[in-house]
Amino acid sequence: TAIQAAMDAAFAAGKTLYFDAKTYLVNTELKVVVANVRMLGQGQERTIIKAGAAMRAVLRLGVDSGEAGSHTTGTFEDFSIRGNRLAKYGLMLLRCSNSMFVNMDVQGATKDGVFLAHKNTDDSVLCINDNNTFINPRLGGNGTIYGTTEFDDPSDAVADTRHEIG
Secondary structure, eight states, X not given: OHHHHHHHHHHHTTOOEEOOSSEEEESSOEEEOSSSEEEEOSOTTTSEEEEOSOEEEEEEESOOTTOOOOOBOEEEESOEEEOTTTEEEEEEESSBOSOXXXXXXXXXXXXXXXXXXXXXXXXXXXXXXXXXXXXXXXXESSOOEXXXXXXXXXXXXXXXXXXXXX
8 A cells, every 4th residue: 555655665765654634544454564663644533544344453563473674662642543444453463672652542442452472373473562652642442551461471472562541
């Protein structure tokens, strides 16, 4: 899609991807499979990325089975993700660490708004989602944050995810 192409080009050049204040309808899962990225919208109710067809996740961070790429790190700020009752997850962290999620709004997924995956799709790789921070998240309409392991066990893949309301 045009949005995925813009993401790939910006991240390959080491640049921030800025989203204008509008609703972006996507029909395939958007993915970030590189490190040190920044996606910046114009505000939760102004920049909206919305599922337009059935998909696993509206936005996936990290490589999946058989994909090239790296562990994702970055800052994701001031935009909304709408599953639109078409996407299983709004935001899926497959292999994402040391990232900041600031003023994000995730709603309307059929399963979990934010999913911290424990393993990749074919269960062949442990997915470490470590040291991620959510600041001022707004989660509703199945916008829960769900990890497949216990948050309070330091040996688990998603143990160091932090939630800050401020």
